[in-house]
Amino acid sequence: MPMNKTVKWLIIFLVFDAIAIGGYFGLRALRSGGAAAGKEVAWVIIDEAYVPKNDVEAFIKTDAENRGALPVHIRNYGSDPGILGRFKGKKYAKPGRRTLEMLNQGLDDYMIVDIRYKSENDREVTRTMLYLFVKGAWIVGDTGELIG
Numbered sequence: 001m002p003m004n005k006t007v008k009w010l011i012i013f014l015v016f017d018a019i020a021i022g023g024y025f026g027l028r029a030l031r032s033g034g035a036a037a038g039k040e041v042a043w044v045i046i047d048e049a050y051v052p053k054n055d056v057e058a059f060i061k062t063d064a065e066n067r068g069a070l071p072v073h074i075r076n077y078g079s080d081p082g083i084l085g086r087f088k089g090k091k092y093a094k095p096g097r098r099t100l101e102m103l104n105q106g107l108d109d110y111m112i113v114d115i116r117y118k119s120e121n122d123r124e125v126t127r128t129m130l131y132l133f134v135k136g137a138w139i140v141g142d143t144g145e146l147i148g
Contacts, residue, residue, distance in 0.1 A: 043116070047071040055138050056111050056131050064117065075114040083112050087130055089144025100132065100141070109133040110141065 044050075047070050052058035057074065064072045077083040085094050092099070101107045110133065116126045132141035 041075045041077055043073045043075050043114075045071050045073055054111075056113060059138060060113070060115065069117045073116040077112040077114075079110055080112070083146065084110065084130075086146045086148050087112060087128065087142075087144055088147045089128075089130060089142035091142045092130065092144075094147075104132055104134050104141070106135040107132055108136075111138075112146075114146075 046052075046057065046061050046064065048065075050057075050061060052061055053076075057076065060072060060074060061070075064070050081097060084097065084100075088094060097110070100110055111131045113129050113131065114126060115129060116124065119125050127143055128145050129140060130142040130144070131138050
């Protein structure tokens with residue numbers, strides 16, 4: 001039985017729409033950090049014996065030693081743009097690299113690190129820190145959390 005011309009065009013139209021809608025939502029998930037959210041970064045314990053992998057980890061270790069807060073747990077996301085897009089702090093909310101460069105002249109790099117430690121009254125505290133490498137030195141750019 002031959003297919004009616006109208007039915008044939010309707011099927012072609014529906015297949016095209018399904019592909020277009022799937023592509024739209026797929027790209028949207030990638031842009032919003034959906035791909036980055038799938039990557040799980042492991043917690044690392046910084047104690048007296050830990051050898052820092054970079055200057056930020058060395059700063060965190062030295063600061064925790066000075067405050068007597070060792071061991072400290074960290075989750076280092078590095079310079080992942082998907083994670084940066086999920087960061088919400090006191091100064092920045094879902095910034096992009098260009099936003100950071102515009103507001104921090106001389107920015108060379110950034111790093112996002114979750115830090116978990118016990119406070120003086122034995123309460124567990126978790127913070128997400130945005131570190132900025134500006135003019136040859138790492139500084140704390142903002143404190144906040146990851147959303148979404």
